[in-house]
Amino acid sequence: MLGAIVGVGMPWWNRKPEERAQWVLEPLVGVGPLRFGMNPDQVASALDGAIAYISQGMGSGVGWGCYSDWGVTAVYGEDFGLVAVAIDAMDGPLVRLQDVELIARVPSEVRSDIHGLARREGASVRVNWSGDPEVAAWGVSMGAAQELGLSPEGYAQRQDTMITHALLVGPELAEDPYGSKPVIQWCDVRDREPNPGAWPVKAEQDRTHWDWTPLESIGPLRFGMDPQQVAAALNEVPAARQGRYPFGEPWEGPGEWMLHHDRFDIAGVTAHYSCGRGWPPTLGAVTVHGRTGPQVDFDGIRLIGMSVSAVDAALIQHLEDRERGLVIGCGGDLGPGGLNMYVRATRAGDTMVSEARFCQADWEDHG
Structure with a gap:
């Protein structure tokens, strides 16, 4: 009807x-x-x-x-x-x-x-x-x-x-x-983490604080680490990992499985890797989860677990005051020009909270 x-x-x-x-x-x-x-x-x-x-x-x-x-x-x-x-x-x-x-x-x-x-x-x-x-x-x-x-x-x-x-x-x-x-x-959701219907958000006082050196490191993680070094730095085994076999000619066979990312639930981060045919995975980006991850600041702006609109407004004002460029990612994520960092959003029930992805210089973020 x-x-x-x-x-x-x-x-x-x-x-x-x-x-x-x-x-x-x-x-x-x-x-x-x-x-x-x-x-x-x-x-x-x-x-x-x-x-x-x-x-x-x-x-x-x-x-x-x-x-x-x-x-x-x-x-x-x-x-x-x-x-x-x-x-x-x-x-x-x-x-x-x-x-x-x-x-x-x-x-x-x-x-x-x-x-x-x-x-x-x-x-x-x-x-x-x-x-x-x-x-x-x-x-x-x-x-x-x-x-x-x-x-x-x-x-x-x-x-x-x-x-x-x-x-x-x-x-x-x-x-x-x-x-x-x-x-x-x-819409293939098979590799996405299933949600049981609850979205608990860690309180600010319960979050650790990580330092960020743009294009180089975030917390204990340095870009270029291999997966074993990432797990050792976090003192945690990945809760889940995702990758794929490379696309190639049919006669080449499936090739070696390539790791895309590891999710660490205790630390509250996901490690994203650069890899390809013939070279091993190395850390290229880190997503700090909005509900559970450590707190990270950018020039006094708290980036994690906050109101998305408030972080967006603070970031835009901060960059305008300093006449710095604003970058908009493919998913509508905002970031300061030249630093390859994007403020993202994640669900917390009926609302959204902020999270962020920190990348090395040559990382191309596709959401």
């Missing part, structure tokens, strides 16, 4: 909340004008001829297309049929399931409403990979993203709040939405 359709084609910064499309979810059947099983042409027609500005595999069966004007991503199965619809937090349609509004709301409030509806309906609620509610009986898997706003000058700026988005799936994916092949092709 399709509710009011207004405001389509406008970016979020030009669209008022009341101008967003309003859709109704029919569990395991469809949402708004979209029905599971539609082919890409039918989806485009249902979206008033919308174009998938970003897509992959659309001509091979399993694939996906992002309809940016609608804030919707359509995911297709092997028979070219629509199997999942992802609704963007900032500019996707406002989706309602009975009396529960699912999109662009405070995550804990949506979670409470979903549990209440599930009790009335006799449905089971579980926690998905991101720590948000998932209900197989409805084909609903919730998530959350950082809210964005506009500065007085009209620029997009990060907020300290999280708002909800959702992945809505048909019956064939309902039991494991993010574990299904079509969804993995669109």
Whole structure:
């Protein structure tokens, strides 16, 4: 069932909340004008001829297309049929399931409403990979993203709040939405640390303090260390590590596995490595985790575990006062020019807290 359709084609910064499309979810059947099983042409027609500005595999069966004007991503199965619809937090349609509004709301409030509806309906609620509610009986898997706003000058700026988005799936994916092949092709979360649904933040007085020498070292870690030296400096075994086999010609075989990063949960940091075919991994960057990591200062600005908007504002003012350049990373992260440091944001339940990535001079950060 399709509710009011207004405001389509406008970016979020030009669209008022009341101008967003309003859709109704029919569990395991469809949402708004979209029905599971539609082919890409039918989806485009249902979206008033919308174009998938970003897509992959659309001509091979399993694939996906992002309809940016609608804030919707359509995911297709092997028979070219629509199997999942992802609704963007900032500019996707406002989706309602009975009396529960699912999109662009405070995550804990949506979670409470979903549990209440599930009790009335006799449905089971579980926690998905991101720590948000998932209900197989409805084909609903919730998530959350950082809210964005506009500065007085009209620029997009990060907020300290999280708002909800959702992945809505048909019956064939309902039991494991993010574990299904079509969804993995669109958004592979298998290497991400699963969240149990809690986001404890270490108190300031319980954090150690690390010194930072730009482009050279952070705390006990010096750029160029090998993984064994990093673990020894932290006196900790990695809780998790991620890497891949290099891409090569088929006759070359998979090659030697390349380490990308190690996560250290006690220290509250992730070590990122430079490596490639023929050279071993060396430390190229360190992310200090916002919820659990040590405190690090930049010219008196505390960077870790703070309000993201406050750190952004302090950093911008500091650099303007000194007529220094501001660098914006690919994920919207801010940093001082020439120092290869980026203030990042991480979720803490309904809010965001700041963290930071410190890099060596030749490290190219891609988020």
